[in-house]
Amino acid sequence: MNRLFLLNVLFCIAYEIPAQRIVQPRLSVTAQLGEPVTLECSVVSTRQIIQAWFKQVIGQPPMRILKDDGQAEHTFYEFGNKSRFQIEKNESSFNLRILKMESSDMAVYYCAALRGSHVLFGNGTALLFKGKLKG
Numbered sequence: 001m002n003r004l005f006l007l008n009v010l011f012c013i014a015y016e017i018p019a020q021r022i023v024q025p026r027l028s029v030t031a032q033l034g035e036p037v038t039l040e041c042s043v044v045s046t047r048q049i050i051q052a053w054f055k056q057v058i059g060q061p062p063m064r065i066l067k068d069d070g071q072a073e074h075t076f077y078e079f080g081n082k083s084r085f086q087i088e089k090n091e092s093s094f095n096l097r098i099l100k101m102e103s104s105d106m107a108v109y110y111c112a113a114l115r116g117s118h119v120l121f122g123n124g125t126a127l128l129f130k131g132k133l134k135g
């Protein structure tokens with residue numbers, strides 16, 4: 001084993017899930033308060049990976065909302081009101097659905113793939129709301 005071989009191996013590990021494979025097709029989505037909204041993401045990978053959604057409010061660090069280990073019903077919710085979030089997933093999609101949009105949901109949402117110590121993010125989708133704030 002020489003150094004070049006090791007570098008090559010490291011390169012392959014790092015690029016196993018190319019970032020462009022995490023596709024968030026919309027840069028922004030606008031929804032009405034109180035209405036459901038779906039944030040789309042597709043992750044194409046031949047290997048089993050952990051998929052996750054992060055939420056970032058401007059001026060705050062990103063928070064992981066949930067992660068999914070790829071098993072049938074294994075979504076672990078970590079942040080926020082669980083009963084308002086749902087995952088719609090199949091072999092190619094990993095969509096985050098917010099059942100009832102609230103003004104505090106306004107943020108940028110990142111779809112991510114985790115493998116070992118690597119975290120790869122999609123380009124993010126900004127969730128905006130239309131209409132007046134209540135009260």
Ligand SMILES: *[C@@H]1O[C@H](CO)[C@@H](O)[C@H](O)[C@H]1NC(C)=O
Pocket residue numbers: 019020021022023024123
């Ligand atoms: C992410 O954004 C960059 C810059 O706009 C674009 O070139 C790239 O295609 C986007 N990636 C995906 C997966 O949509």
Ligand SMILES: *[C@@H]1O[C@H](CO)[C@@H](O)[C@H](O)[C@H]1NC(C)=O
Pocket residue numbers: 081083084100
């Ligand atoms: C969580 O959201 C559900 C549905 O919108 C709501 O009925 C419930 O009161 C919320 N719980 C908390 C702790 O905010």
Ligand SMILES: *[C@@H]1O[C@H](CO)[C@@H](O)[C@H](O)[C@H]1NC(C)=O
Pocket residue numbers: 088089090091092093095
């Ligand atoms: C996966 O779900 C997405 C969104 O619900 C849908 O558009 C797509 O056709 C589905 N793909 C498969 C392979 O079922």
